[in-house]
Amino acid sequence: MSSDIRSGRLSAESIRENYADLHAPLNPLQAKQESARCLFCHDAPCTEACPTGIDIPGFIRKISTGNSQGAAKTILAENIMGGTCANVCPVEELCEQVCVLNTAEDKPVIIGQLQRYATDHLFDSGAQPFIRAADSGKHIAVIGAGPAGLSCAHRLAMLGHQVTVFEAKDKPGGLNEYGLATYKMLDERAAKEVSFILEIGNITINTGISLGKDIELDALREVYDAVFIGLGHNAINQLWLDNANAEGVHNAVDFIQRIRQQDLTSLPVGRNVVVIGGGNTAIDIAVQIKKLGAETVTMVYRRGTDQMGATEYEREVAQTNGVLIRTHAQPVRINAVDGQLISVVFEYTRVDSDGRPVGTGETFTTPADQLFKAIGQSLHPGPLSKSQAPDIERKRIWVDQNQRTSLPDVWAGGDCTTGDDLTVVAVQDGKVAAHSIDEYLEHG
Amino acid sequence: MADLTCNIAGVTSPNPFWLASAPPTDKQFNVERAFEAGWGGVVWKTLGEAGPPIVNVSSRYGSIDYNGQRMIGLNNIELITDRPLEINLEEITAVKRDWPDRAVVVSLMVPCEEQAWREILEKVEQTGCDGVELNFGCPHGMSERGMGAAVGQVPEYIQEVTEWCKHYSDLPVFVKLTPNISDIRRPARAAHAGGADAVSLINTINSIVTIDLDLMAPTPTVDGKGVHGGYCGPAVRPIALSMVSEIARDPRTTNLPISGIGGIGNWRDAAEFIALGCGSVQVCTAAMCFGFRIIDDMVDGLNDWMDEKGYSNLEDFRGAAVPNVTDWQYLDLNYKSIATIDQDKCIECGLCHITCEDTSHQAIAANKDKDGKRTYTVIDEECVGCNLCHLVCPVPDCISMVEVENGLPYMNWGDHPNNPMRDK
Numbered sequence: 001m002s003s004d005i006r007s008g009r010l011s012a013e014s015i016r017e018n019y020a021d022l023h024a025p026l027n028p029l030q031a032k033q034e035s036a037r038c039l040f041c042h043d044a045p046c047t048e049a050c051p052t053g054i055d056i057p058g059f060i061r062k063i064s065t066g067n068s069q070g071a072a073k074t075i076l077a078e079n080i081m082g083g084t085c086a087n088v089c090p091v092e093e094l095c096e097q098v099c100v101l102n103t104a105e106d107k108p109v110i111i112g113q114l115q116r117y118a119t120d121h122l123f124d125s126g127a128q129p130f131i132r133a134a135d136s137g138k139h140i141a142v143i144g145a146g147p148a149g150l151s152c153a154h155r156l157a158m159l160g161h162q163v164t165v166f167e168a169k170d171k172p173g174g175l176n177e178y179g180l181a182t183y184k185m186l187d188e189r190a191a192k193e194v195s196f197i198l199e200i201g202n203i204t205i206n207t208g209i210s211l212g213k214d215i216e217l218d219a220l221r222e223v224y225d226a227v228f229i230g231l232g233h234n235a236i237n238q239l240w241l242d243n244a245n246a247e248g249v250h251n252a253v254d255f256i257q258r259i260r261q262q263d264l265t266s267l268p269v270g271r272n273v274v275v276i277g278g279g280n281t282a283i284d285i286a287v288q289i290k291k292l293g294a295e296t297v298t299m300v301y302r303r304g305t306d307q308m309g310a311t312e313y314e315r316e317v318a319q320t321n322g323v324l325i326r327t328h329a330q331p332v333r334i335n336a337v338d339g340q341l342i343s344v345v346f347e348y349t350r351v352d353s354d355g356r357p358v359g360t361g362e363t364f365t366t367p368a369d370q371l372f373k374a375i376g377q378s379l380h381p382g383p384l385s386k387s388q389a390p391d392i393e394r395k396r397i398w399v400d401q402n403q404r405t406s407l408p409d410v411w412a413g414g415d416c417t418t419g420d421d422l423t424v425v426a427v428q429d430g431k432v433a434a435h436s437i438d439e440y441l442e443h444g
Numbered sequence: 445m446a447d448l449t450c451n452i453a454g455v456t457s458p459n460p461f462w463l464a465s466a467p468p469t470d471k472q473f474n475v476e477r478a479f480e481a482g483w484g485g486v487v488w489k490t491l492g493e494a495g496p497p498i499v500n501v502s503s504r505y506g507s508i509d510y511n512g513q514r515m516i517g518l519n520n521i522e523l524i525t526d527r528p529l530e531i532n533l534e535e536i537t538a539v540k541r542d543w544p545d546r547a548v549v550v551s552l553m554v555p556c557e558e559q560a561w562r563e564i565l566e567k568v569e570q571t572g573c574d575g576v577e578l579n580f581g582c583p584h585g586m587s588e589r590g591m592g593a594a595v596g597q598v599p600e601y602i603q604e605v606t607e608w609c610k611h612y613s614d615l616p617v618f619v620k621l622t623p624n625i626s627d628i629r630r631p632a633r634a635a636h637a638g639g640a641d642a643v644s645l646i647n648t649i650n651s652i653v654t655i656d657l658d659l660m661a662p663t664p665t666v667d668g669k670g671v672h673g674g675y676c677g678p679a680v681r682p683i684a685l686s687m688v689s690e691i692a693r694d695p696r697t698t699n700l701p702i703s704g705i706g707g708i709g710n711w712r713d714a715a716e717f718i719a720l721g722c723g724s725v726q727v728c729t730a731a732m733c734f735g736f737r738i739i740d741d742m743v744d745g746l747n748d749w750m751d752e753k754g755y756s757n758l759e760d761f762r763g764a765a766v767p768n769v770t771d772w773q774y775l776d777l778n779y780k781s782i783a784t785i786d787q788d789k790c791i792e793c794g795l796c797h798i799t800c801e802d803t804s805h806q807a808i809a810a811n812k813d814k815d816g817k818r819t820y821t822v823i824d825e826e827c828v829g830c831n832l833c834h835l836v837c838p839v840p841d842c843i844s845m846v847e848v849e850n851g852l853p854y855m856n857w858g859d860h861p862n863n864p865m866r867d868k
C-alpha cells in the first residue's frame with residue numbers, strides 16, 4: 001500500500017472557486033433591509049455579548065439611515081479589528097446568539113455581516129477616523145503583532161504614547177495573517193487592516209525579532225516605560241504515539257500557515273486525510289484541505305459533539321463541505337511504512353463520570369495519506385525564561401481584570417492569557433491593557 | 445358572501461374600489477387593464493379645455509421610504525392629462541361602452557368661467573360616463589393658472605362652479621376637495637350648497653418630500669430646480685380619515701355622500717373609510733406602487749371581514765364609526781386603563797422601559813438578574829395609560845392596555861373641578 005499525496009489535485013480555477021468568500025458581502029439593499037430589522041434594543045444583549053462591547057444597535061441604526069461611515073466609526077471605536085471580527089467571530093455564540101429576534105422570529109439580525117458592510121465601506125473610502133492625543137513622551141514596548149498586540153499599540157498611540165512592536169515573524173498580524181481560514185480573510189484583509197491601524201502613527205513594528213532570542217524582557221523593562229506581552233500560543237500540543245513524526249503527519253496550524261502564505265496549487269494534499277481534534281482549528285484544516293481536493297476527510301474527536309470547541313455552525317460548514325465528523329474515538333496507533341504514514345488506528349471511547357474519555361478497547365482503522373494534529377496550542381514560557389518572568393497560572397500568563405501581570409510595569413493579553421482564544425477577545429484584552437497602562441503612566 | 449355593490453350619488457359599481465384620477469386612469473389601455481383586474485370603477489385622469497394640451501416636466505415624482513418600506517409617502521408635480529381632449533373623450537366612450545357595469549367618472553378642471561364649464565360638460569356628457577368629478581384640489585401648476593386648489597381654497601368659487609355644473613348637466617357631480625385648507629368643512633358646505641351630489645377627498649397635500657443634498661434642491665429635481673408637489677400615499681391616510689370624519693359629523697353636510705381618498709392600500713384601509721361614512725373609496729399610490737393586482741386582496745379581504753362580522757352589504761357598516769368620533773371635551777376623564785405586560789411573550793428588547801423612562805412617566809421598571817435575564821414590570825401607580833409602550837412593543841399582544849375598574853362615574857371636562865370655565 002503506497003500513499004497518495006500530491007499537489008494540484010484540483011485546477012487553479014476550482015481551488016479559487018472553493019476558496020471564495022464564505023459569505024458574499026451584503027449589497028446596499030440587503031444592508032438596508034437587514035438593518036431595518038434591528039429593534040434598537042435598550043441595554044442591548046448583543047452589545048453585552050460582544051467581548052469588545054460594540055454599540056451594536058447604534059451602528060446598525062446608522063447603516064439604516066445611510067450613515068455607514070458613522071457605523072464603521074462606532075464599531076472601530078471599540079474594536080479596531082472590527083473588520084476582521086465581522087468575518088471571523090463565532091457570532092452564533094456571541095452577539096447574534098442573544099439577539100432578541102431569535103425569540104421573536106427565530107432569526108437574529110445578521111450582525112456580523114452588517115458589521116462587515118459598514119467596515120468595508122470605511123476601508124474602501126480610505127478614510128482614517130482616528131487621531132493621536134498630544135505626545136505624552138512615554139514609550140511602550142509591545143511583544144507580538146497579533147490582534148492583542150496591535151489593538152494595544154493602536155489604543156496607546158491614540159492616547160498619545162509612542163509604541164515599538166517586536167514581532168518574531170516576517171509579517172505583522174499574528175493569526176490574522178497566518179491562521180484564520182483563508183475564505184474568511186480574502187484580498188489581503190489582514191495586511192490592509194494592519195496598514196489601517198498603523199496610519200495613526202507613532203507605532204513602529206520591528207519584524208523578525210523574537211523575545212527570548214533577540215531581546216529579553218528584563219532589558220525591555222529597563223528601556224521602556226511599560227511592556228505589553230501578546231505573543232499568543234507559541235507551542236503545539238503533541239500526540240505521544242510512535243510514528244508521530246512520519247511523513248504525512250502535520251501540525252494543523254503549521255499547515256494552515258502554508259495555506260495562508262503559499263500558492264494553493266503547490267501544497268501537498270493527500271487522497272485520504274484524517275484530522276484529530278474537535279476545535280475550530282480542526283474544522284479549519286479539514287475544510288481547507290477538502291477544498292484543495294482531498295477525496296475523504298475524516299475529523300475524529302475523542303468526546304461528543306457537545307464538548308467540541310467547534311461551534312454548531314462551524315460543524316455545519318465542515319459537513320456541507322463533505323467532511324465526515326466522527327466522535328468518541330481516540331488515536332492509539334499511527335501505522336507507517338518506510339517512514340510514510342499509511343493509516344491510523346482509533347479506539348472507541350466513552351465519557352466517564354468525571355467527563356473524561358476512556359477507551360473501550362474496541363478499535364477501527366482509517367487509511368490515511370495525511371494526518372493533521374489539531375489538539376490544541378499552548379504557551380511555552382521559554383521566551384521569558386532568561387528574565388524575571390510574570391507569574392504563570394494554568395499554562396497562561398496570570399493577569400488581573402486590567403490585563404496587568406504580576407510585574408507592575410508589564411501587561412499581557414490575547415491567547416497567552418486566560419479567556420477564550422478568539423480574535424475579538426484578544427482585541428479587547430489589548431484595549432483594556434492600553435487604558436490601564438495609560439492610567440499607570442499618568443498616576444503611577 | 446357579502447354583497448360589495450356600491451351606490452354613491454346615483455353611480456353604481458360592483459365594488460367600492462375605484463382608481464382615483466391620476467396616471468393609472470390616464471388612458472383606455474390602463475383603465476381596461478384595471479377593469480380586467482377587477483376594479484369597480486375609475487375616475488378618469490383630469491381633462492382640461494380643448495386646444496393644445498398642457499406640458500409635463502421630467503422628472504415628476506419623489507417619495508419617502510421608511511425602514512425598508514418604499515413609497516410610504518409619494519409626491520408628484522404632474523399636471524392634468526397631457527393628451528388631447530378628443531382622444532380622451534373617444535377612449536372614455538369606448539371604455540364605458542365595453543364595461544357598462546363599472547363606474548366611469550370623469551374628472552374635470554377648466555378655468556373658473558361659466559362658458560368653459562358649459563362647453564366641457566357638453567362634450568363629456570356624450571361619452572356615456574356615469575358622472576363628473578370637479579378637480580378643485582391640485583396644489584401645483586394648475587392653481588397658478590387660477591384652477592385646482594386656487595378654486596378649492598375659496599368656498600364661494602366652489603359653490604358657483606358646482607351650481608354651473610348642476611345647471612348645464614344632469615350628470616352626478618362629485619366635488620374633489622383640497623386638504624390645503626384649515627377647515628375642511630367650509631369647502632364641503634359650499635359644495636353641498638352648490639348642489640353637489642358628493643364630495644371626494646382628499647386630494648394631495650402641499651409637500652417637499654426630500655432635499656437632494658448634493659444638488660441642494662427639492663426632489664423631484666428638474667434641471668437643478670424643484671417645486672413643492674402634492675403628497676399622497678399611506679403617510680397621508682390619517683389626515684384624510686380625520687377630514688372625512690369632520691364632514692361626516694358636520695350637521696350641515698349630513699347625508700352628503702363621500703368618496704374617500706388618501707393612502708388606501710388594502711381592504712382594511714377601505715373599511716375604515718367606509719366606517720367613517722364613505723360610499724366608494726379611491727386608490728392611486730398603492731396601485732402605482734404594486735400594480736392593479738392589489739384589487740384581489742381588497743375585494744377578498746373586505747368580503748371575508750364582512751362575512752365574519754355579519755355585514756351583508758356596505759350599508760350595514762357604512763358610517764358605523766361616525767357616532768364614536770366626538771370632541772375632546774366629551775371624553776370620560778374618569779376612564780382609566782393601564783399597561784400590562786405578558787411576561788411569557790416578552791423578548792426582552794427593553795423598548796417599553798426606555799421610551800417610558802425617557803419620554804413618558806417612568807412607569808416601567810427594568811430588572812436584570814444575575815443570568816442577564818431582563819424583566820420589565822409596569823408600576824401601576826405611575827402608569828397614565830398613554831399607550832406608548834403598547835405601541836413600541838414589537839411583539840403582538842405582549843403589552844395590552846387594560847381597563848381599571850375604579851367605580852367612578854362618567855365625567856367630562858365640562859364637569860371637571862379643574863375646569864375654570866365649568867358652569868357652577
Ligand SMILES: Cc1cc2nc3c(=O)[nH]c(=O)nc-3n(C[C@H](O)[C@H](O)[C@H](O)COP(=O)(O)OP(=O)(O)OC[C@H]3O[C@@H](n4cnc5c(N)ncnc54)[C@H](O)[C@@H]3O)c2cc1C
Pocket residue numbers: 088089090143144145146147148149166167168169172173174175176179180181209210211212230231232233234253256280281284383413414415416420421422423424426
Ligand atoms: C487555525 C486557527 C483558526 C482560528 N479561527 C478563529 C476564528 O475563526 N475566529 C476567532 O475569533 N478566532 C479564531 N482563532 C483564534 C484567534 O486567531 C486567536 O485567538 C487570536 O489570533 C489571538 O491573538 P493574539 O494576539 O493573542 O495571538 P496571535 O494572533 O497568535 O499573535 C501573536 C503574535 O506574537 C508573535 N510572537 C509569538 N512569539 C513571539 C516571540 N517570542 N517574540 C516576538 N513575537 C512573538 C507571533 O508571531 C504572532 O504574530 C483561530 C486560531 C487558529 C489557530
Ligand SMILES: Cc1cc2nc3c(=O)[nH]c(=O)nc-3n(C[C@H](O)[C@H](O)[C@H](O)COP(=O)(O)O)c2cc1C
Pocket residue numbers: none
Ligand atoms: C404626544 C405628543 C404631544 C404633543 N404635544 C404638543 C404640544 O403640547 N405642543 C406643541 O406645540 N406640539 C406638540 N406636539 C407636536 C410636536 O411638537 C411636533 O410638532 C410633532 O410631533 C411633529 O414632529 P415629529 O413628527 O417630527 O415628531 C406633540 C406631539 C406628540 C407626539
Ligand code: SF4
Pocket residue numbers: 049050051052053054056079082085086089091094095096111112115424
Ligand atoms: S466584534 Fe464580533 S462579537 Fe462583537 S459585534 Fe462584531 S461580530 Fe459580534
